[in-house]
Amino acid sequence: MPNVTYVQPNGETQTINAAFGASVMHAATSNGVPGIEAECGGACSCATCHVYVDEAWLDRLPPMGEDEEGMLECTAAERRPNSRLSCQISMDDELDGLVVRTPETQS
Numbered sequence: 802m803p804n805v806t807y808v809q810p811n812g813e814t815q816t817i818n819a820a821f822g823a824s825v826m827h828a829a830t831s832n833g834v835p836g837i838e839a840e841c842g843g844a845c846s847c848a849t850c851h852v853y854v855d856e857a858w859l860d861r862l863p864p865m866g867e868d869e870e871g872m873l874e875c876t877a878a879e880r881r882p883n884s885r886l887s888c889q890i891s892m893d894d895e896l897d898g899l900v901v902r903t904p905e906t907q908s
């Protein structure tokens with residue numbers, strides 16, 4: 802199963818074995834990783850699953866859809882060039898080892 806590592810604003814990290822095809826958001830919320838609220842449950846309509854993707858992984862992510870692009874204008878924390886919505890990233894072998902950082906706030 803592909804691994805994803807979540808880095809909290811205080812530097813604490815958690816690495817999760819994500820089910821193949823699970824979103825980065827779901828892997829976090831189903832394993833008690835703090836910092837990802839995911840109020841809409843992955844419907845790309847809340848922006849509370851905002852993460853900052855480690856730069857080394859940006860080129861390997863699936864392209865951003867229009868919905869995600871729009872919702873990223875609504876994040877509580879500052880949007881950065883490496884901002885993504887974690888519910889829109891599905892884990893697969895290509896993303897094994899992915900690192901994302903959670904923002905200071907989601908709401």
Ligand code: FES
Pocket residue numbers: 826838839840841842843844845846847848849850872886887888889
């Ligand atoms: S969970 Fe709501 S936009 Fe990702």
